[in-house]
Amino acid sequence: MPADIAQLIRDIDAIPGHSRFGRVTAVSGLMVEVGGIEKELSVGGRCLVETRDGRHIPCEVVGFRQGRALLMPFGALDGVGLGCRALVAGDQPSIFPTDAWLGRVVNALGEPVDGKGPLPKGPRATPIRNNPPNAHARARVGEKLDLGIRAINAFLTCCLGQRMGIFAGSGVGKSSVMSMLARFSGAEIAVIGLIGERGRELQEFITEDLGEEGLARSIVVCATSDEAPLMRRQAAYMTLAVAEHFRDEGRNVLCMMDSVTRFAMAQREIGLSAGEPPTTKGYPPTVFAELPRLLERAGPGLVGSGSITGLFTVLVEGDDHNEPIADAVRGILDGHIVLERQIGERGRYPAINILRSVSRTMPGCNSRNENELVGHARRLLSSYDNMAEMIRLGAYRKGSDPQVDEAIHYQPALEAFLKQGKRESTDLATSYALLAEIFGVQWPQ
Ligand SMILES: Nc1ncnc2c1ncn2[C@@H]1O[C@H](COP(=O)(O)OP(=O)(O)OP(=O)(O)O)[C@@H](O)[C@H]1O
Ligand SMILES: [Mg+2]
Numbered sequence: 156m157p158a159d160i161a162q163l164i165r166d167i168d169a170i171p172g173h174s175r176f177g178r179v180t181a182v183s184g185l186m187v188e189v190g191g192i193e194k195e196l197s198v199g200g201r202c203l204v205e206t207r208d209g210r211h212i213p214c215e216v217v218g219f220r221q222g223r224a225l226l227m228p229f230g231a232l233d234g235v236g237l238g239c240r241a242l243v244a245g246d247q248p249s250i251f252p253t254d255a256w257l258g259r260v261v262n263a264l265g266e267p268v269d270g271k272g273p274l275p276k277g278p279r280a281t282p283i284r285n286n287p288p289n290a291h292a293r294a295r296v297g298e299k300l301d302l303g304i305r306a307i308n309a310f311l312t313c314c315l316g317q318r319m320g321i322f323a324g325s326g327v328g329k330s331s332v333m334s335m336l337a338r339f340s341g342a343e344i345a346v347i348g349l350i351g352e353r354g355r356e357l358q359e360f361i362t363e364d365l366g367e368e369g370l371a372r373s374i375v376v377c378a379t380s381d382e383a384p385l386m387r388r389q390a391a392y393m394t395l396a397v398a399e400h401f402r403d404e405g406r407n408v409l410c411m412m413d414s415v416t417r418f419a420m421a422q423r424e425i426g427l428s429a430g431e432p433p434t435t436k437g438y439p440p441t442v443f444a445e446l447p448r449l450l451e452r453a454g455p456g457l458v459g460s461g462s463i464t465g466l467f468t469v470l471v472e473g474d475d476h477n478e479p480i481a482d483a484v485r486g487i488l489d490g491h492i493v494l495e496r497q498i499g500e501r502g503r504y505p506a507i508n509i510l511r512s513v514s515r516t517m518p519g520c521n522s523r524n525e526n527e528l529v530g531h532a533r534r535l536l537s538s539y540d541n542m543a544e545m546i547r548l549g550a551y552r553k554g555s556d557p558q559v560d561e562a563i564h565y566q567p568a569l570e571a572f573l574k575q576g577k578r579e580s581t582d583l584a585t586s587y588a589l590l591a592e593i594f595g596v597q598w599p600q
Pocket of ligand 2: 329330331
């Protein structure tokens with residue numbers, strides 16, 4: 156390249172880029188109203204609001220009202236006042252993950268928060284907000300995925316590209332199940348979103364639950380409960396975006412999120428601040444529009460690419476499994492694992508109620524023998540459950556019903572099978588073998 160052209164390029168590069176900005180005209184609650192640039196902005200676009208002391212707070216456009224743009228911040232609004240500048244910062248940013256992201260912890264903006272230095276940038280951009288793959292071009296769910304928990308492997312088998320919910324009231328063991336899955340699953344890569352949970356749990360999860368080995372094949376995205384609602388919501392989008400990057404490379408990714416309820420709550424805060432009407436339990440309509448848009452991003456990829464197996468925890472408020480978020484999520488996913496407080500109180504963890512849980516890929520993914528074995532065990536659990544009250548009261552007389560007698564006989568062994576310590580893992584084949592052993596069945600058949 157001739158020297159004068161090179162010089163010319165350097166000169167052009169040195170010209171400061173122009174920036175367009177408006178001014179803050181009102182601040183109320185979490186919302187910043189900006190005037191002067193509304194024609195240049197669109198919903199989902201970005202702005203940087205300058206504080207009085209010169210810091211820049213990233214904000215997102217969430218709506219327009221009376222000719223002014225409504226922005227929400229990704230951080231606290233301290234230092235923002237009337238007349239502060241709001242700079243237009245372009246559209247939704249993208250991330251550039253690579254394999255070097257494995258073992259790292261990032262925040263909702265894709266910045267490293269683990270103190271291990273800067274994150275390398277990959278060659279391919281992945282948008283943070285993305286659409287699910289075209290439903291008509293998607294592959295079917297793949298082969299079985301080993302999740303390391305006996306009760307799930309045998310009774311609620313999960314396949315590659317399947318999306319399951321883990322439903323429970325507060326403190327019944329959602330996060331514990333999640334940490335077992337993160338550590339024991341046979342997935343190649345795990346992307347774990349910790350959305351709106353406690354700050355204390357984050358370190359515990361990374362150092363104790365995941366451990367070095369688990370972390371080495373994982374990427375953790377986190378936004379704790381004290382962060383701005385926009386950060387919490389975006390952390391969920393970020394989790395899926397990282398998973399999508401690896402799926403598009405043809406890998407089978409396990410995407411876990413704890414919890415989807417906190418994502419819905421963040422969207423509730425955003426929607427209500429933007430002036431949406433509240434509907435059931437104060438959730439505005441956009442919550443029910445955003446949930447499927449988020450959850451549908453997990454699942455099988457296009458034919459020939461990888462898959463995202465999704466495991467999402469849902470906090471059911473007041474142990475009411477029909478509350479609106481649980482209901483909406485259950486309808487979107489391909490299966491649900493229900494954890495029950497009474498079972499936990501009995502001391503059986505993970506407190507999975509097998510009878511109320513469903514994997515919608517079963518029985519299709521199983522062999523005939525496996526289905527027979529699991530079906531038999533389920534029938535016994537159900538017989539016992541129907542009579543449990545009577546049996547406990549001593550009102551059931553042995554010999555009245557052979558099926559119930561059989562259920563009572565096998566109950567202790569089945570309970571022991573379902574109980575599993577947090578540090579103990581059982582692979583798929585062993586799960587079936589152990590279940591078969593209870594009934595004295597030769598396995599594999
Ligand atoms: N496999 C297990 N073995 C023994 N105890 C367990 C097991 N799983 C959960 N627990 C008990 O249940 C408690 C709550 O678990 P966890 O924090 O996972 O619940 P959670 O549903 O995520 O709660 P929250 O709704 O508050 O986030 C734990 O502190 C632990 O005592
Ligand atoms: Mg939890």
